[in-house]
Amino acid sequence: MITSVQNERVKEFAKLQMKKYRDKMHQFIIEGEHLVEEALKHGEVVEFFSLEERENATQVSSEVMKKLSGLTTPPTVLAVCKMMDSREIKGNVLLLDGLQDPGNLGTIIRSAVAFGIDTIVASFHTVDVYNTKVLRSSEGMLFRMNYIVTDIRDFIKSKEQEMTFYTTDVLEGTSLKEVKVKKPFGLIVGNEGAGVSDEVSQYAHEKIHISMNPACESLNVAMATSILLHHFYE
Amino acid sequence: MITSVQNERVKEFAKLQMKKYRDKMHQFIIEGEHLVEEALKHGEVVEFFSLEERENATQVSSEVMKKLSGLTTPPTVLAVCKMMDSREIKGNVLLLDGLQDPGNLGTIIRSAVAFGIDTIVASFHTVDVYNTKVLRSSEGMLFRMNYIVTDIRDFIKSKEQEMTFYTTDVLEGTSLKEVKVKKPFGLIVGNEGAGVSDEVSQYAHEKIHISMNPACESLNVAMATSILLHHFYE
Numbered sequence: 254m255i256t257s258v259q260n261e262r263v264k265e266f267a268k269l270q271m272k273k274y275r276d277k278m279h280q281f282i283i284e285g286e287h288l289v290e291e292a293l294k295h296g297e298v299v300e301f302f303s304l305e306e307r308e309n310a311t312q313v314s315s316e317v318m319k320k321l322s323g324l325t326t327p328p329t330v331l332a333v334c335k336m337m338d339s340r341e342i343k344g345n346v347l348l349l350d351g352l353q354d355p356g357n358l359g360t361i362i363r364s365a366v367a368f369g370i371d372t373i374v375a376s377f378h379t380v381d382v383y384n385t386k387v388l389r390s391s392e393g394m395l396f397r398m399n400y401i402v403t404d405i406r407d408f409i410k411s412k413e414q415e416m417t418f419y420t421t422d423v424l425e426g427t428s429l430k431e432v433k434v435k436k437p438f439g440l441i442v443g444n445e446g447a448g449v450s451d452e453v454s455q456y457a458h459e460k461i462h463i464s465m466n467p468a469c470e471s472l473n474v475a476m477a478t479s480i481l482l483h484h485f486y487e
Numbered sequence: 488m489i490t491s492v493q494n495e496r497v498k499e500f501a502k503l504q505m506k507k508y509r510d511k512m513h514q515f516i517i518e519g520e521h522l523v524e525e526a527l528k529h530g531e532v533v534e535f536f537s538l539e540e541r542e543n544a545t546q547v548s549s550e551v552m553k554k555l556s557g558l559t560t561p562p563t564v565l566a567v568c569k570m571m572d573s574r575e576i577k578g579n580v581l582l583l584d585g586l587q588d589p590g591n592l593g594t595i596i597r598s599a600v601a602f603g604i605d606t607i608v609a610s611f612h613t614v615d616v617y618n619t620k621v622l623r624s625s626e627g628m629l630f631r632m633n634y635i636v637t638d639i640r641d642f643i644k645s646k647e648q649e650m651t652f653y654t655t656d657v658l659e660g661t662s663l664k665e666v667k668v669k670k671p672f673g674l675i676v677g678n679e680g681a682g683v684s685d686e687v688s689q690y691a692h693e694k695i696h697i698s699m700n701p702a703c704e705s706l707n708v709a710m711a712t713s714i715l716l717h718h719f720y721e
Binding site for chain 1 (some may be wrong): 590
């Protein structure tokens with residue numbers, strides 16, 4: 254049992270609350286029973302910590318758990334996981350152009366798994382997927398998604414012969430209910446405030462808009478993405 | 488300019504961070520430029536507070552703003568509003584059976600406005616709509632929604648001759664894409680963990696499920712609701 258917050262391993266792992274160290278060590282932390290369960294099933298766990306005695310777990314004191322945790326109320330279990338290597342793309346892709354809100358990214362991952370997306374491709378300026386809040390709102394679904402961070406313009410250019418790219422637009426484009434989906438597709442969604450950037454949307458084959466009450470300025474991006482993914486799924 | 492947190496009006500309004508006082512005083516607080524703007528346009532503002540000198544605003548010190556605010560980082564503007572009286576129902580209704588997460592309720596209100604819902608009817612055990620987090624994630628759209636809190640079973644029973652009630656079910660029911668919507672409708676969605684309760688769903692005319700990847704347990708309730716509302720909107 255580890256009771257000292259000065260323990261070398263604890264000190265090292267606690268740094269994983271910062272993106273810089275996650276990227277350097279190629280590891281991240283997940284917290285809580287449900288996420289740890291998903292990680293043990295679908296992820297690669299480096300070390301599993303628990304307040305209580307448990308099989309395959311390193312038992313720690315509540316001070317140590319607090320030191321490792323990024324939450325105000327530390328969990329009873331927590332795991333350090335290896336970042337997953339991305340694999341070859343084998344189906345439909347969701348592209349994220351600068352999404353900023355962790356909760357939005359998490360729920361989008363969950364909807365992407367629900368609607369059979371093979372791979373998520375995120376731009377460099379998208380919120381870090383290994384952020385605690387993202388992982389929590391994804392309900393652990395990140396372990397079931399092929400996730401790639403890259404320059405999405407280069408990605409689209411390299412794939413434009415083999416995939417059909419769709420983007421969203423608040424004002425113009427085909428109404429979603431009229432869209433005939435050609436597969437494999439790449440669906441591009443954008444930032445909470447600014448939408449998809451012009452540099453990216455110019456490469457799309459078709460623009461789509463979701464018809465709505467004109468009094469309403471816009472939908473939350475996670476809602477819009479879920480509606481689109483549901484339409485694109487059969 | 489008010490600089491003292493001991494000011495009687497400030498002390499009274501600060502209590503509005505608690506549901507008990509909101510219900511008693513029939514008032515609530517909204518925070519930040521965008522929400523205050525929506526309130527001034529579509530709501531009924533009792534008093535408007537600002538850190539800077541502004542037309543129609545009571546100027547306050549940052550200590551007073553902090554006392555009034557429910558946020559870790561207090562806003563530059565804040566307003567006390569009157570709770571809106573509900574009006575007669577004139578169209579389609581969204582029913583909420585025990586929704587608990589403030590962020591989910593806020594985004595659902597936003598999607599409901601976007602997809603032309605006339606009235607939201609929430610059960611007594613639904614999270615309080617005047618909670619700061621709900622108001623923030625609704626992006627001020629609550630001011631454009633007729634919102635009623637009542638016993639939803641009694642509501643359904645009183646309307647079952649004039650409206651068609653649909654409910655969601657993870658396992659059974661008509662696939663959403665096959666649903667032919669009869670208007671006016673009442674769409675019932677449930678709690679994050681438990682879904683729609685049996686006591687409520689038994690009164691629905693039709694059950695709907697959203698087809699998805701069998702590997703995925705469920706969608707976030709706000710995502711599912713947005714997908715349903717989009718389908719029900721034309």
